[in-house]
Amino acid sequence: MLTLYNPICSLYNPIYYTTIMAVEYDGGVVIGADSRTTTGAYIANRVTDKLTPIHDRIFCCRSGSAADTQAIADVVTYQLGFHSIELDEAPLVQTAANLFKASCYRYREELMAGIIVAGWDKRRGGQVYTVPVGGMLVRQPVSVGGSGSTYIYGYMDSNYKPNMTKDQCLRLVSGALSLAMERDGSSGGVVRLAAISETGVDRQVILGNQLPKWSTA
């Protein structure tokens, strides 16, 4: 997905050439990301948190330029917070996703940002929306993003089934992410997970030595 060489952005900008993933289940969503930020070949941050809260029950997974995605996330957090106060109720995930799309599409020439918006709202439950580079918006039950995502499409297609439980989703996401981190040089570190539901957000970290092992060596 991030195989386009962007002539505007210098390779020495901090980049999340990453693996991010989000899965819907009945009652919420599970999101996950690796933790590597690179500036060229140097790992600038090996414990990055790419799962950013936008609102109480809405998160986004960021891939692409670190600065761009942080800036967009800040803008959307402000807009959504204001909107939520005006409405006097919790915002919809769909609203957050549309706000991301508005920024990503309007400034598509200047930005390099692939974002997955996921969360829970009381009207439609758990939802996952993907806003890839270019500013498209589409809702999907499962979505993967980042450079490492290419290695796990097959795993996802064969292992994802609709109506999974929260624990099955957690295992699916941690398994997929560790596979991607194994193969993609730009992804690595720890696996950060978050499960978002009506009751709240439950965050976890799976350290390197605790990751599911896939290779026999």
Place this chain on the structure above:
Amino acid sequence: MISLGQLVFQVEYAMKAVENSSTAIGIRCKDGVVFGVEKLILSKLYEQGSNKRIFNVDRHVGMAVAGLLADARSLSEVAREEASNFRSNYGHNIPLKYLSERVAMYVHAYTLYSAVRPFGCSFILGSYDQDDGPQLYMVDPSGISFGYWGCAIGKAKQAAKTEIEKLQMKDMTCRELVKEVAKIIYIVHDEVKDKAFELELSWVGEVTNGKHELVPKDIRVEAEKYAKVCTTTTSLLHGISVTWVQNNSTFKVFFPHFMVTN
């Protein structure tokens, strides 16, 4: 220099303008909202269906107005823009509570400055969507907006409110409510002062799949028939009571709505 006291009077005068207009009512039931407007026909030359008093603000939102029609039309454009901008920015239907607050804020702004006059119209907004269900809000010239189960604006609003309070609207469906709305409009219509009128009925709810539209002709005709039957019974009783009073040499004017027994 206009004093603050006078600015407040302007708002009250605006509300009087609304009270001179013919009645409009809106009632919320368990699966939708129904609007009914008593549209007085001032000239036989008018084309039927012209000078609409019910507007479409968005696919799922309707607006019934009373007062200066020109002011109401301009406000309906404001409401349409709000709803459209919301959908464009946030990707889904505007919640009615938010829309009515935004339009009410706009109306209120015109009560703050001496260079402009307050809007001389009240309106009732109603909507139906999957998530919130049926909603009904009323905005008046002072810029205040309240949510209602049933409300009335215009010259016979007190009488209409009395009628509306008798209904158990929370248990009714749109189809039942259409007939009751027609009946109320026929009841509050003053045959003596205002002669001909056209009944404008519209609804939005499950029955229309969430789309605000005028009630189809056949259902409207049926509702009007029901309304006429109910009010004829009333007029008969009215006739009897007036005769009795005159015999006793006391002159009182009885309005039909005080004689409602059904």
